[in-house]
Amino acid sequence: MTNNLKNCPVCQVPSKLKCTACKNVVYCSKEHQKTHWKKHKLECKCFEIATDAVLGRHLKATRDIKEGEVILSDKALVCGPKVASVPLCLGCNKQLQVKPHEKNFYKCKKCTWPLCGEFCELNPNHKAECELMSGKKFVCKIDVNKIDETKKESAYCVILPLRCLLLRERNPEGYKKLLELEDHLEERIETPLYHVLKANLLTFVKTILGYSDLDEKEVLKIAAILDTNSFEVRQNNVKVRALFPQASMFSHDCTSNARHYFDDDMNITFIAKTKILKGDVISISYTQPLKSTIMRREHLKQAKCFDCCCKRCSDPTEFNTFIGSPNCIKCNAGKIVSSNPLDNSAPWNCNSCGHSITAKLINYGNRSIQEEIENLDKFSPKALEEFIIKFENMLHPTNTHVLEVKYALTQLYGNIEGFYNNDLNNAAVQRKYDLCNELIEIANQFDPGLSLFRGNLLIELQEVMVIKARRDFESGLDTKDNTKDKLDHAMEILKEAMKILIFEPDMKTILEQKTRLLTEEIL
């Protein structure tokens, strides 16, 4: 047994040399440790599943974990369309296109669901459900002759729960694991979404497919398990969702220390974004770093049925960024801060003059501004810059709405037609440089280390640093030596971005090309 802490598992001799990684096994010698590694590496975990009253089951580090270290990898138990999905092939998940030259949709001869082609009728993802539905003479409501590739179809809401139900016979062990996951059905059952699901899913499963013996609660529990635990995966440019039993054990923190990425086979891998100490909770974020406490807590409550009380949520200033606060328009000096961020109905007060505003009014203000942002032309830097100017008195530079627009600008400058790097004037180059630096500081606080948020900003920053350095040299403002130093600095930033983005699909080649071009420029 590898967890025998007395004897070497190879020769059974009482031993003291512990595996330095998990400290769960002892060896008599380095040689026997090497011999045993092939077996032990499958068990040499850096975490345990712990339970407490607040988080429920969660992952806890059993040793220090280095930044970038893999925590675990997991295989999808089931995957399929989101509750409402753009038309996709139930075999390969490819998005169905209607443009004449790209038309790739086909009506399954048996079950009538749209697929990308005849070949996918036999795709293992689709075969079992197809046989079941066609056997019951099910007719899909989506008309393949009128496919609208942008319209989200709610008809897909039945597919993933059905795939879960099919596990009962095809993979009983997997089905058992699935039913052990958290569901929050009691909180969900009276929501409008579950009223609709109750009508659609239960009729589909019990009446149409004939699972009359199935308890209604078990069917709805499956929907609730999917809502609580599934991960969104982008496949062939379509977002689908998948369930990973082990990965479901990660708890949430608004300043998390781990993150995930997917490989081409939809396996999920979690890495440490920052160093994690033995005994720390290993957490991921279920929400977005630039959202304010009020917005994050509302999302977490609605989607995952819990009230987040993490360090960031508990701090009314959100680490002195005041990201959720508007300026006080009464005294024009202070910021309006929640008197108790963990109570959604607590009043908000100015930290300078004490002027008080109800939570209702703060929520109303946030919603109106969010609506205004949603209606902006997202591809127009001019429209986004005008938004920032329009709200400059009410919203300070690190307010959530301003940061959201600023982040969009970092992704537009340099990357869209009319605003490619060579089209940008020096003021726009400087603007992008400043915005990237400003947002990286925010990322360092809320989404530190190897986060995608930091990676996306670092890659934009290094590009603009190179342009600035090149222009300063070409216009005679800088010496060759200084320019080389600046390019070396840009290379360090690029290397850091690479460490983060290398796991993302298609990024490896792009990053390698960027590194090659920058190396040539430095030489």
Ligand SMILES: C[S@@+](CC[C@H](N)C(=O)[O-])C[C@H]1O[C@@H](n2cnc3c(N)ncnc32)[C@H](O)[C@@H]1O
């Ligand atoms: C994906 S599951 C995580 C595993 C779950 N704790 C269990 O025991 O199965 C998500 C659920 O865990 C709980 N949870 C995760 N993070 C939490 C947090 N920061 N505070 C409170 N509950 C949390 C919530 O009930 C949430 O709906």
